[in-house]
Amino acid sequence: MSKKILTLFLLALMLTICAVIALGLGSVSIPLSELLNAVTGRSESYSDIILNIRLPRILNAIIVGAALSCAGMILQAALRNNLAEPGLLGISAGAGLGAILVFMLPALFSFSLLMPVSFVFAVSSTALIFFIAGKLGSRTSGYVSSNVIILTGIAFSALISALNGFLMLVSGSSLTQILYWLNGGLSGRGVE
Secondary structure: OOHHHHHHHHHHHHHHHHHHHHHHOOOOOOOHHHHHHHHHOOOOOOHHHHHHHHHHHHHHHHHHHHHHHHHHHHHHHHHOOOOOOHHHHOHHHHHHHHHHHHHHOOOOOOHHHHHHHHHHHHHHHHHHHHHHHHHHHHHHOOOOOHHHHHHHHHHHHHHHHHHHHHHHHOOHHHHHHHHHHHHOOOOOOOOO
């Protein structure tokens, strides 16, 4: 068995073990025997908690984690730099700015627009970073190096993070919602 296959197998095994542990842990602890009975349909006592609350959250966490790791991997491959990731390049800060504006301006944005507005701000941030890096790179050498893109992203991230901090400072009653959204969470996520 090759080293890569063994590594993938061990990671999948660890993910499965962690998922089973997460099914049993929570505000209501579920013993392993009841967990197995609820999943197989032999027990109704905990099946609602497991199948309607915990399992969808765990599956969402796996999907979100896989998507985030793919985003990081794509940036690392495209920029040929192991340090490149959406947080470092300012893409996450741009998405956060969109979310903060939705929370602070409820008359202008409906709460249902939170995800689309954040996505548009993330894409706009990416485009702006590449545009600025293109202008800087073409001035010096005629092409854009990945280092110029990364340094532009770091500067952009610092600027937008400072703006986000200021907006949170003056946000008033929206601060709790903003902090909860920016830190992320899977509560309330179901199978829909």
